[in-house]
Amino acid sequence: MTEQQAGKTQSATSSASESSKRRLQESGADKLSSLPARRSTFQVAMANPRVWIPSIAVLLLVVLAIIGPSIVPHDPLRINSGDMLQGPSSTYWAGTDDRGRDLLSRTIVGTRTSMIVAIVSVVFATIIGVTFGLVGGYFGGIWEFITMRTVDVLLTFPPILLAIVVVAFLGPSMTNLIGVIAILYMTRFARITFGSVAQVKRREYVEAARVVGAGNTRIILRYILPNITAPIFVQISLTVGFAILLESGLSFLGLGTPPPAPSWGNMISAARSYMQDNPAFVLMPSLMISIAILAFNTLGDGLRDSLDPRLRQ
Numbered sequence: 001m002t003e004q005q006a007g008k009t010q011s012a013t014s015s016a017s018e019s020s021k022r023r024l025q026e027s028g029a030d031k032l033s034s035l036p037a038r039r040s041t042f043q044v045a046m047a048n049p050r051v052w053i054p055s056i057a058v059l060l061l062v063v064l065a066i067i068g069p070s071i072v073p074h075d076p077l078r079i080n081s082g083d084m085l086q087g088p089s090s091t092y093w094a095g096t097d098d099r100g101r102d103l104l105s106r107t108i109v110g111t112r113t114s115m116i117v118a119i120v121s122v123v124f125a126t127i128i129g130v131t132f133g134l135v136g137g138y139f140g141g142i143w144e145f146i147t148m149r150t151v152d153v154l155l156t157f158p159p160i161l162l163a164i165v166v167v168a169f170l171g172p173s174m175t176n177l178i179g180v181i182a183i184l185y186m187t188r189f190a191r192i193t194f195g196s197v198a199q200v201k202r203r204e205y206v207e208a209a210r211v212v213g214a215g216n217t218r219i220i221l222r223y224i225l226p227n228i229t230a231p232i233f234v235q236i237s238l239t240v241g242f243a244i245l246l247e248s249g250l251s252f253l254g255l256g257t258p259p260p261a262p263s264w265g266n267m268i269s270a271a272r273s274y275m276q277d278n279p280a281f282v283l284m285p286s287l288m289i290s291i292a293i294l295a296f297n298t299l300g301d302g303l304r305d306s307l308d309p310r311l312r313q
Contacts, residue, residue: 050302057295064108065115074102076109077260085277095280097270106262107284113263114292117174117256118243121181126236129186133193134220138201148194151187159184160249167255174257181246185239192235196228203227230307237300241293248289264289 069076073093080100087095094104136147154162163180170176200206206223214223250256251265259266264285271282 048302048306050298051306054295054299054302057291058299061111061115061292061295065112068108068111072102072105072108074105076101076105076262085274085281087278088280094284095278097267097278097281098274103267103278103280103284106267107264107288110262110264110267110285111288113174113257113261114244114247114265114289117177117181117247117263118240121178121243121247122185122236122239124178124182125184125186125239126189126232128182129189130193130225130232132186132190133195134197134225136190137194137197138216138220138224144194147190151190154183154187159246163246163250164253164255167250172250172255172258177247177250177256181243184246185243188235188239189232192231193228196231197224200224200227230303234300234304234307237296237303241296241300244289244292244296248285 078101080096083092083096083100084098085096086092086100089095092102092104094102094107097103097106132147132151136144163184166180167176170180201224206219209219209223247256247263248265248268251263252269254266254269256265257263267285268282271278271285275282
């Protein structure tokens with residue numbers, strides 16, 4: 001009789017525990033179903049008007065740089081001595097420069113020059129700077145000393161002054177311009193990456209990867225780099241705007257892309273003496289520089305607001 005009662009008690013207890021488990025599972029499922037779906041980083045960023053509006057402007061600039069030379073109404077290099085300093089007309093929508101070349105065509109083609117220099121230089125700056133920051137931040141010691149002291153030395157020189165000295169010594173060309181801008185702006189990426197790595201490398205998942213035997217390269221590329229990309233993307237957008245401004249300034253001084261290839265900077269330089277005769281001569285490239293810098297800087301600010309969880313709260 002005692003055994004039968006014990007068996008009944010045990011079966012009742014097990015059935016009660018099973019029913020409680022079912023209730024917990026059902027309540028947990030209800031709670032999970034009531035939670036909002038987690039949005040991806042891309043969805044979070046594109047929900048911000050300060051991201052998708054300047055993204056459209058940046059996309060249009062890139063498209064113009066790609067297809068621009070094939071859609072221009074006139075040859076941007078052709079000199080027409082009889083049409084010098086003409087105002088806007090049905091033939092020349094934005095007028096002509098001091099050599100009779102179509103301003104609209106030269107501005108469109110100049111978009112390719114300025115965008116190539118800015119974007120390619122920032123790509124190289126990102127690769128070099130992120131590598132410096134990853135190596136110095138992860139390994140520390142002598143590697144931190146070498147990478148960060150190199151960055152500190154470069155930061156002691158004003159960017160425009162160092163660029164003028166180096167380009168004047170090497171000679172004006174697109175290749176030299178890209179190299180100089182990349183070296184100057186890689187310091188921004190190195191410092192941002194170094195600070196981010198110093199925080200992430202102490203996280204539990206990095207320690208767990210190290211305990212199970214993951215190598216340094218695997219830890220850096222799989223566990224650290226993917227978790228520090230947000231500030232890097234923000235810095236890329238902001239640096240492209242600075243690179244456009246620096247390229248235009250060097251071209252204005254005659255140290256950028258050599259003529260007759262058009263760029264926004266050398267167009268403004270050529271327009272200095274003729275602003276009264278044809279205001280569009282200086283207005284067209286100046287307007288394009290302003291639009292490009294505003295688009296990239298606004299995009300960078302929007303990405304920072306969207307990707308930084310502290311600013312989203």
